[in-house]
Amino acid sequence: MQVSDDALSRHEQKERTRQALLDAALELTDEHGFAGVSLRQVARRAGVVPTAFYRHFASMEELGLALVDQSFGTLRGMMQIARQDPETYADVITASAAIIVEQVRTHRSHFAFVARERFGGVPAVRRRIRDELRLYVTELAMALRTFPYLDTWNREDVQTASRLFVNIMVSTAEQVIESPDDPEVLAQIETEARRQMRLIVLGYAGWRSEPG
16 A cells, blocks of 8 residues: 655655654753743744643653653664674773763753753653663663673672763763863873773672572
């Protein structure tokens, strides 16, 4: 079954409008925080009438949850790049530190949204961010099990190692967001991220999980 050009055009227009609303909300959230942004403000910034908003989102809360999903999609894409066929811990650490800094610069609005709203004033958005971070810790833990030493650890210890890495990622992202776009400053942040991750890895060889 072929889709007509008119139907495709309508779908593309709908997707463009939806993305315009998401982009407008990100911009306004950066200025006011998500809890301080109204539906009318988002519609006005996106260049649509308020009633058009409801063709895409049932409420501002639903739009906020969509922003969380979009932001974590960026995060997952970022770290998939870092984990492409790494041969050693050093490879994945070096790649991860560089990619975190570069991707946060490129997608600053997404990472700033997560950093700010995980302690923000909209409970549903805050809970979704917390749930997504927990899920990401679990996904990263599964990847870490392929490395030496960790394949013998119990589940709880691998989760702890993963959580430590995610904490460093979040802290590094927040530093990039708050810092000037200065190559020297960003290089220092990247170096510190590598240092912290290497310190974690140094403990791998000596750690023994307690029998379950």
